[in-house]
Amino acid sequence: QVQLVESGGGSVQAGGSLRLSCIASGFAYGTYCMAWFRQAPGKEREGVAALDVDGSIKYADFVKGRFTISEDNAKHTLYLQMNSLKPEDTAMYYCAADLTSPVSLTEAEYNHWGQGTQVTVSS
Numbered sequence: 620q621v622q623l624v625e626s627g628g629g630s631v632q633a634g635g636s637l638r639l640s641c642i643a644s645g646f647a648y649g650t651y652c653m654a655w656f657r658q659a660p661g662k663e664r665e666g667v668a669a670l671d672v673d674g675s676i677k678y679a680d681f682v683k684g685r686f687t688i689s690e691d692n693a694k695h696t697l698y699l700q701m702n703s704l705k706p707e708d709t710a711m712y713y714c715a716a717d718l719t720s721p722v723s724l725t726e727a728e729y730n731h732w733g734q735g736t737q738v739t740v741s742s
Contacts, residue, residue, distance in 0.1 A: 621645040621731045623714045628736030635704050635740070641697040641714030641733060649692060652722060654729060655699045657710035657738075666724025667712070668699060675722045682708075704740045711735040 627639040639655070654669035668688035669677045676688055687700040697714060715729035723729075 621716065623716060623731060623733035625712065625714045625733045625736040628712060628738045630739040630741065631704055633704060633706055633740055633742050636700070636702045637704065637738060639699040639701065639712055639714075639736060639738075641699075643695045643697065643714075643716060646716070646731075651716045651718060651731075653690070653697045653714065653716045654724065655688060655697075656713045656715055656726060656729075657708075658713070658735075659710040662710075664713070664726055666726065669722045669724050670697070671722035677722045677724055679724060701738070704738075706740050706742050708738060709740050710738060712738050 622644045624642045627637060631637055652671045655667040656664050657667050658664040667679050667682055668686055670688050670690060685703045689698045713735045714733040716731045717729045
């Protein structure tokens, strides 16, 4: 059974940093593309960053230059390094995975989801 478990969320001041982690299990990690999504109350879930099986990366325009997606294949772990955080980054952040290729920030392309980790950024 595929399981994705996020961690690393918390409350920080604007301009601060956080690193989110997603530990994956129950599937062949190297065969899946993985991504980070986020959802604020009352808003639609939106793609943040994605990493394809060949290492290709796609970022949403609103985080490009501030966030970095990476992975540790040996640990089956996906990361999202978030720098220069803004109050509008406040949301529940979700890890997602699927066999979809090429790299995608479209929610419908992903069938496996974690429970999320909350990120709160104050002014």
